[in-house]
Amino acid sequence: MVDHAQLNEPVVQADESARHSSRAFLIPETDDRSSGVRIGGVELTGRTVLAPLAGVTDRSFRTLCREQGASLAVTEMVSARGLVHGGERSSEYLDFRPDEAPISVQVFGSDPDVMAAGAAVVAEREPDLIDINCGCPVKKIVNRNAGAALMREPEKLGEIVSAMFEAVSTPITVKIRSGWDREENAPEVARVVEDAGAAAIAVHGRSRASRFKGRADWDVIRRVKEAVGVPVAGNGDVRSSDDAERMVEETGCDLVMVGRWAIGNPWLFGRIERRLSGMPEIDPPTIGERMEVAIDHLWRSVDLKGRAKGVYELRNHLAAYVKGIESAVPLRRSLLTEGEPEEVERILRHVARTEGDLVAEDPGERGGRT
Ligand SMILES: Cc1cc2nc3c(=O)[nH]c(=O)nc-3n(C[C@H](O)[C@H](O)[C@H](O)COP(=O)(O)O)c2cc1C
Numbered sequence: 001m002v003d004h005a006q007l008n009e010p011v012v013q014a015d016e017s018a019r020h021s022s023r024a025f026l027i028p029e030t031d032d033r034s035s036g037v038r039i040g041g042v043e044l045t046g047r048t049v050l051a052p053l054a055g056v057t058d059r060s061f062r063t064l065c066r067e068q069g070a071s072l073a074v075t076e077m078v079s080a081r082g083l084v085h086g087g088e089r090s091s092e093y094l095d096f097r098p099d100e101a102p103i104s105v106q107v108f109g110s111d112p113d114v115m116a117a118g119a120a121v122v123a124e125r126e127p128d129l130i131d132i133n134c135g136c137p138v139k140k141i142v143n144r145n146a147g148a149a150l151m152r153e154p155e156k157l158g159e160i161v162s163a164m165f166e167a168v169s170t171p172i173t174v175k176i177r178s179g180w181d182r183e184e185n186a187p188e189v190a191r192v193v194e195d196a197g198a199a200a201i202a203v204h205g206r207s208r209a210s211r212f213k214g215r216a217d218w219d220v221i222r223r224v225k226e227a228v229g230v231p232v233a234g235n236g237d238v239r240s241s242d243d244a245e246r247m248v249e250e251t252g253c254d255l256v257m258v259g260r261w262a263i264g265n266p267w268l269f270g271r272i273e274r275r276l277s278g279m280p281e282i283d284p285p286t287i288g289e290r291m292e293v294a295i296d297h298l299w300r301s302v303d304l305k306g307r308a309k310g311v312y313e314l315r316n317h318l319a320a321y322v323k324g325i326e327s328a329v330p331l332r333r334s335l336l337t338e339g340e341p342e343e344v345e346r347i348l349r350h351v352a353r354t355e356g357d358l359v360a361e362d363p364g365e366r367g368g369r370t
Contacts, residue, residue: 040171040199046071051259060300069270080109080118104129110145116167123168148208165197175202187227202233221251241275264320288356294321327354
């Protein structure tokens with residue numbers, strides 16, 4: 001429970017008006033929101049993509065990031081086999097709404113027939129894109145020859161893409177790593193999947209061997225871009241609009257995919273969109289505005305998952321929203337153990353009242369890539 005004396009304020013009901021009210025702070029203000037990037041028949045309004053992040057990119061976070069400027073969001077990965085066998089848990093991952101369009105659903109698996117059948121189940125829900133996971137490094141997945149293990153078998157991956165391409169009319173995209181180990185084969189894999197019908201390719205510039213360690217190799221993104229004609233999304237270590245601009249300059253990628261650095265920082269998409277469309281920089285959100293977004297995210301999560309799970313599963317996000325904010329330091333423990341959404345909201349409002357007009361250090365600026 002929260003120490004009310006510490007917060008120095010009476011217990012009040014959560015402010016209903018605050019729910020779902022966060023403004024899109026930094027979306028480019030322009031009538032023409034077409035970026036000219038098309039994936040299959042899907043036209044994107046900008047150049048940023050929210051990466052698939054298992055346990056993170058549920059509907060509450062996806063919708064928030066889209067409102068803050070992301071042009072496309074990808075669901076958490078879902079097992080093709082699970083979908084085919086009607087697993088309840090698997091179909092929960094297909095929980096997206098028409099107003100999320102464009103939306104991409106990521107599937108994982110290793111058998112071309114099962115992947116095709118899984119794609120058919122996904123296609124019934126009419127997402128805009130279906131993505132194949134060729135990047136997951138987790139043992140449980142690669143031991144079944146799925147995820148990053150597919151980087152070792154370009155031919156089989158080609159068969160998977162072909163089978164899915166034949167099975168559904170939804171454009172198929174592929175998310176790859178630089179390779180399985182140090183021997184980089186991403187350009188070769190990219191050519192194979194393009195020939196098999198892939199409509200776009202995202203490249204995370206790390207091998208399976210390096211998992212998430214070290215610095216992402218952006219040069220492999222450039223080599224993939226040179227190898228194929230379909231749009232390429234660059235991915236890995238984009239923490240700021242400076243990073244995004246540099247990635248586009250250095251690699252020629254069409255899209256910038258952002259994962260970890262959007263956690264607690266969804267307005268990063270709008271900042272990047274502004275930068276890439278040549279619009280002037282605007283001030284980063286104040287701590288008050290950050291807290292508004294956090295509260296909005298909290299209630300979206302509760303609406304989606306119920307009170308207990310909605311709060312529990314938001315903890316990583318909450319920790320990121322208050323990172324670097326001085327007045328939140330003594331409240332961090334309460335914030336991350338509290339189970340009642342109204343109490344979580346109260347803590348966030350307290351932080352907003354204490355330091356609301358200040359600007360917290362942008363997470364990206366703390367360790368921006370140079
Ligand atoms: C917690 C977590 C979950 C992830 N889940 C997925 C996933 O389901 N599918 C996928 O293709 N990549 C997944 N990734 C990889 C990210 O999409 C991305 O490629 C990686 O984090 C590098 O980008 P970043 O530096 O912008 O975070 C995950 C990464 C993290 C940290």
